[in-house]
Amino acid sequence: MRYPLTSLYYLSVILISAVPLPWWFYSVGGIVSVSDSPFQVLIYFMGDRLLLSDVITFLLTGFRIYVIFVAIGYLLETMRGNPKIYSTMFWFPVLYVLDPVIIYVVFLFLPKLLGFPANYPLLIWGEETFTSSYMGNQIRAEVMSYPTIMYWAALASAVLYIPSRLEMRKNRKVMK
């Protein structure tokens, strides 16, 4: 095999996108919890599973199928000695730290929709105590945000993309 690293990269992409586990977990005092990945979303609000998250997950499953099949096709091409570049699964884990930022924006808007104003702290990673007062009453909640093991696996797969590109460049030079 002339492209072992590229093949390994595409193999890991197939595995990462096929496993239905969340990448990131986010919770506001246990009343809102979100666990998501680029291919799935699960939202609990006041202890109830939001049906809307199932609808979103359904649409994302289409995207999951697309990624898996592109990766399978490119893996076969790579093993035949004709590697192709597919950087989506490199950028996703790298840019996934933006996920808490998106959730922050969403949950700035959702409480307003439900009729109670609230401010959430912008928190990328870790645990933070959120305090606020609403109509003279004190509010105190623990806000949690952390990546899961699945996220680290996805990031490890993304790291493979760099040697894979170097390998492609090296082999092309040899061919010329």
Added chain:
Amino acid sequence: MKLAASLLAVAFLIAAAVELNLRESLGESVQQILSLRQSLKNPSLKTVSETASNITFSLQNPYNLTIYVYSVTGPYVSLERPSVIPPLQNGTFTLKITNFSAFESLAKSREENITLLIGLAQFNFTVEVNL
């Protein structure tokens, strides 16, 4: 390759949308959010029994989360013990009255305000209630 994968994904989405009835589940999602919004406005605190030394309240928990009553502060009252109300169940908590006549005169003039410290899972907040 990308075209074939896109076609496959689109085929899945169409097939599943027909099978799962996407329009119906979207409608259900909106309905659920609206009903959650409704249930947020429904506090259900009731007095169960009242004696000279204590008052017992019943609290109905409409959520799939545990509710905790940590403390109650107010003139002439204190919480007997912290109360835990399991998800979707009824629970009670009892207030001890230290000075009944003073308490009664305040309650009659509608000046008996108590502050409850309540926890909804790990979300803690205070509520002021007029007895």
